[in-house]
């Protein structure tokens with residue numbers, strides 16, 4: 100997730116906050132302050148909004164506990180989690196791979212709302228204990244108890260990818276033993292729930308005059324709809340990529356160039372005639388020493404292209420992202436996306452053994468999809 104900054108590291112998991120979380124913080128401070136002002140008229144607005152801000156920060160921490168519950172449960176089931184993102188609608192634990200059986204999915208998912216429920220109970224208990232103390236303190240406890248209860252219940256709405264939707268998917272998966280069908284059903288339900296939220300929000304805003312909370316609800320609905328669609332597509336791509344390694348998709352015999360080749364020769368011999376976007380630079384032992392692209396040529400004035408060797412303009416191997424032939428295609432795609440590069444040299448023991456670029460991956464996925472569609476309609480080749 101771009102535009103996120105790291106705020107902490109807990110148990111080996113990096114915690115990132117996306118800038119949109121600041122909007123959530125402002126909204127919670129404002130709505131919390133409003134609520135407190137109505138409940139405790141003697142506080143005055145300054146105290147009410149200050150307590151609202153403290154509540155927002157504590158709420159942020161309880162959302163984090165919810166996510167950590169998912170992450171640590173995942174880790175206990177051999178699914179490593181490296182990052183947690185907190186953004187406008189809460190948090191996301193980034194699992195690099197989905198659980199491979201419905202039981203694990205169920206456990207990892209239920210851990211989050213369970214943590215929120217426990218927190219709700221804890222805060223209600225603290226509220227009961229602190230009831231005769233300062234009103235600012237027990238008000239926060241009551242607020243956090245209520246919000247965590249809502250958080251647990253909201254997350255249990257069966258709209259994939261909300262926790263409830265994941266629970267629904269795991270149950271369908273358990274029954275049908277078919278992850279694909281389960282994902283399709285759960286994300287359609289999620290999509291439908293997203294539309295209900297949008298409709299409900301608009302009704303609230305325009306029929307009942309609750310503009311801010313109505314728009315907020317519609318906004319959540321729109322997010323749910325988008326997330327349901329994206330999760331479904333991601334799940335389908337993951338499935339197509341399952342069991343595919345870089346070596347199955349890479350170009351095993353890419354054009355290469357020696358380091359002393361003049362820029363001019365590279366451009367006219369490789370980039371223009373062969374329509375390559377990037378050419379790996381290798382030494383006589385086929386060891387990769389760099390990668391050169393058309394845009395690198397702009398570093399040197401045109402009249403020097405016939406004399407300057409490409410080793411002067413290439414990106415050296417140390418600064419390159421590379422993959423190995425046995426890496427999974429999914430991992431390679433993650434690297435392509437994360438570093439916004441178009442191609443990755445494939446390296447084995449320092450030697451160049453192939454090139455993987457986006458076009459290869461897209462072509463491959465397209466082909467797989469066509470083959471599957473043909474097989475599903477019974478028109479596939481029968482061998």
Ligand SMILES: [Zn+2]
Pocket residue numbers: 165166169211212254262
């Ligand atoms: Zn959750």
